[in-house]
Amino acid sequence: MIALTAGSEPDELEVIVVCNGCTDDSAGIARRFGTRMRVIETPIRSKINALNLGDREARGFPRFYVDADVVLNLQSIRAIVQKLQSGETLAAAPKIRHDVSRCSWAVKAFYKIDRQMPSFREGIGGSGVYALSEAGRGRFAEFPKLTADDGFVRLTFSPNERCSVEGAESLVTPPSNLRGLIQIKTRSHFGSYELRRRYPQLFANFGQGNRTALADLFRRPGIWPSLGVYLYVKTRAKLLVRRQVKQGKCDIWERDDTSRLSSACSTSHNLATNTCQVV
Secondary structure, eight states: OOOHHHHHOOTTTTEEEEEEOOOOOOHHHHHHHHHGGEEESSSSSHHHHHHHHHHHHHOOSSSSEETTOOOOHHHHHHHHHHHTSSSSEEEEEEEEEEOOOTTTTOOOOOOHHHHHHHHSSSSSSSSEEEEEEEHHHHTOOOOOOSSOOOHHHHHHOOOTTTTHHHHHHHHOOOOOOOOHHHHHHHHHHHHHHHHHHHHHHGGGOOOSSSHHHHHHHHHHHHOOOOOHHHHHHHHHHHHHHHHHTTTOOOOOOOOOOOOSSSSSSSTTTTEEEEEEEOO
């Protein structure tokens, strides 16, 4: 939250912090920032519930939805606001930078390949942040009860209506080991499965897939070890989702704790809006 607000003008940001089922001092820490930050507490451990609670309280646009464990600075917020205020883009996200300094070789290898995929550059998804203009937010009512809220938002807009903004960056800390990585990718694949099952019409906005990029990477023997890790993680995650669906376990929340140094409130979220507003 310090990175989010550092250097901002008094009325530039409205920040709403939604603490959902927290067992740490997240709410207390947020309240120490004073009146510029509003705090909502709920016992319900649901990201979608947190998003909707914060959204009802937010007033301004563009509106940002920021995961609690993501670092986003004011410069990036301003760059995204400028992009959305141009009117050409309805939904935007920062570029992703992964902090892999504490990660195993296998996790580093996975992200070495992942950042070369078209899906990495398409805008919204994986960055832990997305922002909507007022017209963009008008595309849907409340956030539906889904695992992949970012996937839903991304596919609500065509590739021409969404983007990753140059000059904006979010810092994401991946899992430190392969097991944690497979857990979060299992959740990601379940989110895609759930979206396709419930909102198949949205996949007209899917954009470019990864198959062509993977075929190109196979022509580079020097990265085959990393490519092997990438394919193993993706395949393993898909198989786990298939098994869970067959067993009727359709409410998965795979969570990685290896990238969280001290938080017991992994699902709390900031909603920021512009005056700009951050939720």
